[in-house]
Amino acid sequence: MDVLTLPLNPSGSLEPLAITVSLDGDRIVDARIRHGALHRGIEEMALHWNLFQVLPLAERICGFCSLSNALTFARAVETIAGIVVPPRARYLRTLFLELERISSHFLWLATACHIAGHEALMMAVLSLRERVLDMLEGLTGKRSNCGVAAFGGTRVNLDDADIKALEEMIAFYRRELPPLQEVLVEGPLLRFRLQGVGVLPKEVAVRHGVVGPVARASGLYVDLRWSSPYEAYGDFDVQPRQVSDLMGRSRGDAFDRMVLRIMELRQSLEIIETLLQGIPGGNVLAVKKDRRLAALLRDAEGRALVSVEGPRGESLQRVTLCRGKIALSSWTLRSATYVNASSWPLLLRGEELSDVALIINSTDPCIACTERLFPLRPSPVPEMAPLRLSSAEDGEAAKEVAP
Amino acid sequence: MIYAPEYVIQATDHREVLSCLEGRFGADLEMPQLKEGEAQSPILTATLPKARLLEFVDCLAEFDFPHFRALSGEDLGEAILLHYDFALFRSAGRGKRLEISASVRLPSGDRLMPSLVGRFPSAEYGERELIETLGLDFEGLPDKSPLFTFDDRGRRRVAAPCDLDGGVH
Amino acid sequence: MSWGTKIVASVALMLLAALIALIFEGADRVIQARIQRRLGPPLSQPFYDLVKLFAKESLLPSDALPWLFSGGPVFAAASALTIFLYIPIGSLPPVLAGGGDFLLALFLMFLSSFALILGALAGASPYGEIDAKKELDLIASCSVPLSVIASSLAWFAYRQGLPGAPFSLETFVAKPVWSVAGWSGIMGLIILAAAFLSLIPALADRVQRNIFGGSSRHFSGRTLLLSRLARNFRTLAFCSVFVSLFFPGSMGRFLDLRELALFSVDFLFFWVKVFLVQTVAVTWGGAFLGRFKNSRLSSFYGVAVTGVALAGLLLLFLDARL
Amino acid sequence: MSTLFFLLRQACRKRLTNLFPFPHMPESLIEALHVVQEGGMEMNRPLPTPPSLWGKVAYNRERCTGCGNCLERCPSGAIEPSADKKKVEIDIAFCCFCGRCVDSCPVSALAMSDEFLCSSLDRREMRLADSGPLRLSGEGDLWSLERKR
Structure with missing residues (x-):
């Protein structure tokens, strides 16, 4: 069998992915997908910011699941801080989630x-x-990245x-x-x-x-x-x-x-x-006073794992907050594409070359959500300096929080 | 071990799952807890020793095929905390879904974890990412190449902090 | 006609055909934009493109065969233009008439496609190679129904006793085949015309069936310009052959005109007909055929269209026997 | 068949292309708009914007108390304390139009205007130190005529 190995550039798949296919004639025998064209560093960036700044950042992870990401983050923080969202805001959030899904x-x-x-x-x-x-x-003033989510309710x-x-x-x-x-x-x-x-x-x-x-x-x-x-x-x-x-x-x-x-x-x-x-x-914000909200968030401590059914599937975030500052201790994002991407080589195997873009696209990939990672430090396998857990500038040792 | 890939329609009671796990693992299962709130779906959290992770997953599979959601790691300095998130009874009915979050504490110096790729192919991305970020190693992971960071020649690309302020604007 | 006149007439006709091909391309793009509810480029956009591409550098891939790589598009454009010398335009006889000019026109059409594919293959790139192979595959599958259509038309013309050589386009223009066919013959001719129409988008390179931008992917500057011109010329030539075969009516004779008036009215009328055919087959047909899977497209032309053409032949056969 | 009708209907409907305001890109778009406002030039009018549009931030320097809430809220670092330390300056070039500063302002010295064209060849033009008393949207600014029509 004469196998031709062919790298497909992003123009072949309409996404910033490097796909290498092994071809037997027109059939794909094997496919290897390489990420890494986007270095976004969102998780790392967020550790240096306060929660109010991270919320717009979460909105901007992706243009089309913007509200899902922001809402996942807001819900995680609300869960930790014990903020109860008023019923009208819950309905409005649902409404905007569905509008986003339509779009x-x-x-x-x-x-x-x-x-x-x-x-x-x-x-x-x-x-x-x-x-x-x-x-x-x-309704909101913007066509995408609508900025609906706020801690404890909606802005709209x-x-x-x-x-x-x-x-x-x-x-x-x-x-x-x-x-x-x-x-x-x-x-x-x-x-x-x-x-x-x-x-x-x-x-x-x-x-x-x-x-x-x-x-x-x-x-x-x-x-x-x-x-x-x-x-x-x-x-x-x-x-x-x-x-x-x-x-x-x-x-x-x-x-x-x-x-x-x-x-x-x-x-x-x-x-x-x-x-x-x-x-x-009724109200759309649980906590109206800015200062009270800040105090609530400063006192919040714990871990939360929250997921929202976004337009592409389950968007999941794990958030850890430490008492004493309005900042994240750790933040992990898992978008739907992150999970679905593992099935791509399988989907491509046995298909025709001209269907690559079609198949990858049929799963509605969002590379921007997936490649939110940018390790700044060299991480060789045996010896590694521990990553800083909290965003503390004064070197305060992070406490481990009971899960 | 590969389970029959099918979701069950009949969900087991969440407390029953918890008591079964407690009976099976005894003292190895630290701080098992079942939280059932309104804002979130019920979540079962526990901490495990790494040697019994695979056994834990197999035990979950007796109830339903676990949906592997995410693998994430936190560096605590003196140890690394890994979170394995699963979901059971995904299609068993409204409000029946049970989230399971198993945490594994790896003391510093120990970098080797068993790989779950044989059971859940979608674990590959999470494990490869942890190799990249936390420097872990996974036993049984077929492809250990970096996922997000490498250059054209297949070498790991390491961005020094000076890369960032190298005259972007 | 003397040789001198012939040469002058050929050059004039080729230039005119080139001009018309460009105008039609502009119209095609405007209509396509209308289907997509866009404004679209101005009608003169192909001319701007021509000037722009002519001024651009032509890059030569390092592993390419230089003479074939840059010669292929030249040959493709030239052979596509040559077809117009064998097509009777309106009431004007073809510049180079002959007994088998229908076959020669088809041959030149395939030659033009092959020259472009050879040029693409000479680029020595696996991507160009894959697309060239696909195009070759498609053209091969198109040639089957096309030969069925050509031979059944010629057989029918011969059998019904149309004056002139059966494989000459002039024969079909002088006396439309519709006039000698009975009801089943007309049905057969309609089927054959439909099959021919469905072939035009594929042979005119309007079917985007590849992911790498087609065989012209590695062309740039003047070679790209020539490959695009070759495609436009081929489209126009195909539509003209279709008009000559199935749509040969004369407006001038209908209005009872003579001499110069007859020739000029028929000349204009001919291009109007070609434009209609191009709009139906290429612009609208292209919107439908879109980017089908290559294997499905090949089997569509190789099996389905061939079957339809054979059905048309059967109807013509019945008509001739009854 | 239904596909053909769909496409035919599609071809007969109003075209969607919205032309660029000027035939050729002017040196400064904002200046060109001012020329249009004074009647010196013709342009293709843009689509009307909704009153709630988030455009450029408008800042009333007089009203600002310098509390610094907006400095903490801005995710992109577009707001900087100005030289006299009691007021702020906004760099529109960094602004990500999230509107959180407007939410956080206790004295309503900030607002999202509906001016959305903010490209310029000169970066210094993008720094906003004061935009005067805040107008309510649709009150005598460039796009309001369009909206009322």
Whole structure:
């Protein structure tokens, strides 16, 4: 067998990844994926800042799961500090999470159409996405990185006009989504291109622990919003969507991932609709006084592990706070792509070379979330200076906190 | 050991899981605790000796296939604390999901951990990252090359702090 | 015609075809942008591109065969332009007429594609090689239905007694095949025309089936310019052949014009028809075919379109027998 | 077939391209906007912005008490204490438009204006020491006409 080893540059996959494929003719025998094109150093950076500064940083880990990341962080800090979020803020957070999911799923659809070569469909999807971005801009002032999250609530409040605008948006999508769905799901364009590409069977998906839409498209019944409800998701019925409900069966290929995301778009609209009916009144911030909040955070101590079902799947953060300063002792981020990436070589094996970009993209990768690491010190294996745990400048030894 | 990859539909009671683990591991399981709150899903935390980690995971697998969520490490100076996060009963029903956080304390000087890649392929990234950041070593990890930091020739790229203020602006 | 006139006419025709190919490319890009709800570039954008690329440096890969690498695109563009000398434009007879000019036109078309692929292969890069192989694969699978269409048309023309050589485009222009066909023959011709139309986007390089930017990936500057020109010329030539075969009506005769007026009206009418065909087949067809998997595209042309063309042949056969 | 209709309908709808304000990039965009405001030049008007848009930070130096809350909150270090130590200066070039300084200001000396064009060839232009009394958004600034229409 004549095997050709071919490095694919980022232009081949539309993501800053270096993929080396071994080819037998047009078939991929083996694939090796190398990260490291982005050195972001977010975790390291955050240790030198105070919590109020880290929250906007968490927002900027990624442009499209911005709220999920920020909210995970805010919830972790709230859990440690014992801040109870008022009910209206819980509803607003849920609302913005769903708006973010709509925006992210539309962007994914557009990218999928682009990689499949259907620029006209891409523009159609993007023009639909404009509406939710306009909505976000109208509600929060920004199209992405909306800055909704705050410790103990949200920074944004809604009035009646906003709720009316949201209802109009839902009506708009109810009108515009069905023709798009017909073209994408029943039309030949993407079906011929995506069906049977990048198949991830259910058993393999379970073993690799994939999360989010990738897992659901493979037939797993998993959704954090359903299995461990947070914020306002506990108040109404959220079932994980399954492709087999619409298509009869699920094969776990790229086409199923697309169908699932369209189904989730509609689910998000349903959630927003139910949510708007039952939105409670009251405050959106648990602690209004700045100084009291700072005091609460200064006294907080402990560890928290919090996860949120972002548009790409489970976004997980482990936060450790020490008493005495408004700063992190340690922060670990695990985005959905970090988990899903381990299945990429498997998905690529046996596929055609021209499908590489399509397969990698079908899992909705976010390299920015994954490569948040930048070890500044040399770390040879045997002898290593201990990393500084706390951000203390005075060299105070960090206490170990009981887990 | 490779488990049958399937999620169970019927969740075991969370307290039952805890008591089963306590019975199995006895004094090795330090500070086992089951927190059930409203803000978060129930979480079971415990500290383990490293020798019994694999046994712990296999014990979890008797209830359900554990979903490997994350592996993270904290350097405490005199020791390294590793957190293995799993989830059980992921698709067993609303509110049934149980998070399990097993912490392993590695005293300084001991850098070798058993690898979980044989059981959970997605553990690879977490383990490779810890090789890079904390300088650990994992027994049984097939690919120990750095994950995020290396140059074109496959050498580890080490950024000295002076790289940062080398006239970026 | 004397040799001198022929040379002058050829040069004039080739220049004109080149100009029209560029204008049509601009129109193609504007229409594509409209489908995508964009503004799109101005109609003159291909001319700006031409000037820009002409001024740019042509890079030569270090391992490339220089003469083949830079010669391939030149040859591709030249052979694609030569096709116009064999196509009757409107009521004007082709500059270089002959008994088998239909076959010669097809041959030149494939030659142009092959020259570009050879140039890409001479770049000695594995990426270019992979894309060139894919293109070769596609062209090979397209050649099967194309030869079926060509031979069935020629057989039908011969059988129905169209005046002139059966493999000459002039024969089809002088008397449209539609006029000699019965109902099943018309059905067959429609099927053949549809099959031909579906081949145009593939042979005109409008199907983006690769991830590396096609076989012209390693071309730059003038070689890139020539490879793009070759593609545009081939597109235009293909649409012109289609018009000559299936769409040969004369506007001038319909209006009862004579001499110069007849020639000029038909000349304009011909390009309008070509433009329509290009818009339907390349702009809209390209929007549909998109970036299909190479293997699926090859089997689509090699099996499905061939089958359709054979069905058309069967209908023509029935028509001729009845 | 439905795909064809979808694309045909797509082609017939209003085009989405929003043209760049000027045919050629001016030396300084802000200056060019001022020229437009005085009626010296024509431009393609940008899309209307919502009233809640977070644009450039506006800073009322007079009202500022120099409490330093915003210094602690700024994640990108765009706010620096100014020379007289009781006020601040804001470097828009570093600003990440998160708006946390506005939240933290006890005397409302900071606000997010709806001016979003802030590119310049000169970095010193980006330093903001004072933008005068704060206008409410939509009150007589450059983009407000667009919004009322």
